[in-house]
Amino acid sequence: MDEILNIRGISKKYEDLVVLDHLDLRVRSGEVVVIVGPSGCGKSTFLRCINALEKVDDGEVILDGKVIDPQDKHLSKVREKIGMVFQSYELFPHKTVLQNLVLAPVRVKKMNRKEAEKEALRLLERVGLLSKKNNYPRQLSGGQKQRVAIVRALMMNPEILLLDEITAALDPEMVREVLEVVLDLAKEGRTMIIVTHELPFAKAVADRVVFIDGGRIIEEGEPKDFFEHPKTERLRKFLHSFTYE
Amino acid sequence: MGFELLLKGNNLGRLFGGLAVALKISLLSVCISLILGTVLGSLMNDRHPLIKGVLRGYLEIVRLMPQLVLLFLAYFGTTRVLGINISAETASVFVFSFWGTAEMSDLVRGALSGIPAAQYESSMALGLNDVQTLVFVILPQIIRRMLPLSINLITRMIKTTSLIMMIGIVEVLKVGQQIIEANRKIDPNAAFGIYFTVFVLYFAVCWPISKLSKYLEKKWEA
Numbered sequence: 234m235d236e237i238l239n240i241r242g243i244s245k246k247y248e249d250l251v252v253l254d255h256l257d258l259r260v261r262s263g264e265v266v267v268i269v270g271p272s273g274c275g276k277s278t279f280l281r282c283i284n285a286l287e288k289v290d291d292g293e294v295i296l297d298g299k300v301i302d303p304q305d306k307h308l309s310k311v312r313e314k315i316g317m318v319f320q321s322y323e324l325f326p327h328k329t330v331l332q333n334l335v336l337a338p339v340r341v342k343k344m345n346r347k348e349a350e351k352e353a354l355r356l357l358e359r360v361g362l363l364s365k366k367n368n369y370p371r372q373l374s375g376g377q378k379q380r381v382a383i384v385r386a387l388m389m390n391p392e393i394l395l396l397d398e399i400t401a402a403l404d405p406e407m408v409r410e411v412l413e414v415v416l417d418l419a420k421e422g423r424t425m426i427i428v429t430h431e432l433p434f435a436k437a438v439a440d441r442v443v444f445i446d447g448g449r450i451i452e453e454g455e456p457k458d459f460f461e462h463p464k465t466e467r468l469r470k471f472l473h474s475f476t477y478e
Numbered sequence: 479m480g481f482e483l484l485l486k487g488n489n490l491g492r493l494f495g496g497l498a499v500a501l502k503i504s505l506l507s508v509c510i511s512l513i514l515g516t517v518l519g520s521l522m523n524d525r526h527p528l529i530k531g532v533l534r535g536y537l538e539i540v541r542l543m544p545q546l547v548l549l550f551l552a553y554f555g556t557t558r559v560l561g562i563n564i565s566a567e568t569a570s571v572f573v574f575s576f577w578g579t580a581e582m583s584d585l586v587r588g589a590l591s592g593i594p595a596a597q598y599e600s601s602m603a604l605g606l607n608d609v610q611t612l613v614f615v616i617l618p619q620i621i622r623r624m625l626p627l628s629i630n631l632i633t634r635m636i637k638t639t640s641l642i643m644m645i646g647i648v649e650v651l652k653v654g655q656q657i658i659e660a661n662r663k664i665d666p667n668a669a670f671g672i673y674f675t676v677f678v679l680y681f682a683v684c685w686p687i688s689k690l691s692k693y694l695e696k697k698w699e700a
Contacts, residue, residue: 286599313605323600327618327698336614337604382600389605 243292254448267439316386316394322378324370376407480671496650500639507574515582522587540580553645589623629691633684
């Protein structure tokens, strides 16, 4: 399979605190990479560096063979290709679900509004929220909001999707409805980088799991090996912190 | 009770004329305040400590100083010291705008800082550029937060125009006073009827505005 994303030696510091320390990651088209690690290990910062919401101090991100330049005036053209879903949903509160979904396709992709709406309705139906199309975000539950946020990112038909702890703010009973949508996307062959604390989900969805700690990749592997035969002591400890025995 | 005086001569018409003067001054001031307040308000979150400090100081001064003192200062004070001779109406518009701009800038600042950084980020992550993010995502939210509050400011301004008669402008309250004075001998009870009418006029103007603000608040924040 073709390589779609190549991250080379990115580093990031906040004053004296090293958040990312020369991280490398290659992602192939259609691959689902799940990133796990303790809180504050730099997972989220890592995702935000990919679409240049954070500027890296060193290293580069290469998408489709082109280096992403954070100074580029046409950075928004690059961001179009990278979908992102946030922990706190960040739907636009003054717009209805449907308006949230068609804003970027109409304004950025210059898509015909009728067509954009048709596509939005098709995707809403797929995630079971067709009946909510004219509701405002405040009228939805957290799980519903997050499903809309996923659809909003899909509307741009991105080459790669970044999911940043998308279930961390949800009540437990809503986690599943969101993760099922993600599993569905994985089956469809979407390229995704997922940061999550839901280890059973990581195991189910990932082609490859990456463990980050202290701003570095400590270990990575296929889910079965990763969870059942961790090679490093740090990963063993991390995995153990999720079990009660 | 004094109401009969309203029908005498052109008294009622004169009261309406006075009201028009008050409305003209407040609406002109509101427009100026809206524009300048938006500019200053977006600067108030500036990182530069000097800009921030000056704007904070300005807001504090305007809040603490009675509008009447500002009116006297602008109208009587400047004439001799600065040698400029501005009309009472100009002085009023100046003072009301000076006051309104400060209040409005604080509203804009509050509305701006109430929008989470992630709203900008999620918009940009979708591929919207800076201008599109501002126009389609941020500004509509700011306007929704601010409009009910700025409408409130408008009613406060209209009410406060009752002070401008102190610098010689014949607005609705002054007209009322004149009618009462002129008829003191024939109708000693004039004060009640006329001032009550003035009250009703203020109410008739401010009440719908206040209702509109309530309506918008409900519509957008429910």
